[in-house]
Amino acid sequence: MRTIRDLRNLSKKTALILAGLVIAALAVGGYLISNKSPATEAFQSEHISFVYSQDYQKQPIPAPATDSPQTLVLLRALEPARSIQLSFEKDAKTGASLTKQNFLDFLEANAESGFPRFYNGFSKEKIERRQVSGVEISDFRFSYTGKDNQTPVFIDYLIIPLGNDAYYMTIQSTDKQNLDSESSKLISSLKILK
Incomplete structure (x- = not known):
């Protein structure tokens, strides 16, 4: 299991990919919540x-x-x-x-x-x-x-x-x-x- 110290040692490319995935997941979650069918x-x-x-x-x-x-x-x-x-x-x-x-x-x-x-x-x-x-x-x-x-x-x-x-x-x-x-x-x- 990686620690925060290990994450600092990731390459910039890997860090950018991880940040992009987190942002994409948040965007998809927000979209799904906002487009929920009305009750x-x-x-x-x-x-x-x-x-x-x-x-x-x-x-x-x-x-x-x-x-x-x-x-x-x-x-x-x-x-x-x-x-x-x-x-x-x-x-x-x-x-x-x-x-x-x-x-x-x-x-x-x-x-x-x-x-x-x-x-x-x-x-x-x-x-x-x-x-x-x-x-x-x-x-x-x-x-x-x-x-x-x-x-x-x-x-x-x-x-x-x-x-x-x-x-x-x-x-x-x-x-x-x-x-x-x-x-x-x-x-x-x-x-x-x-």
Whole structure:
């Protein structure tokens, strides 16, 4: 085993290599600590579960307006301002049955016609369908102008038909890159429990 006196006798080249290795190890350790994934929380209802970052805070659930979906969970976080809301509509399939439309087509058409009335400066980016836990859902991406008439707000709105009911998940942020990142993580964790 070498002593400190032995280390002094190392060649400059060996000492530089050892110092470089120590610095590299410290840099790698610092990088791993700083890039540690944020802690997460999980939400689970009877039919939907997902994981979200721990910086979101649960909010009081507002009383549903007449003929409006019931909010199951409302989460908010700051910097950037963002939120996640999961709502549930019982017997949402009734309208599709009466009009003899595919349930998801019916829900998409309702959303697309209603959003411009509810969201100032509504601008649709895309609508795409994807499979989650064997269920076809709709992913509706759009933006609007916030209540201050200046701040752009970006939304990923998921429409999840399940039996005769529908779930709606709104993921929104004032930062588009943040929405892309949060939405991707949340959707990859989304489980539909039949």
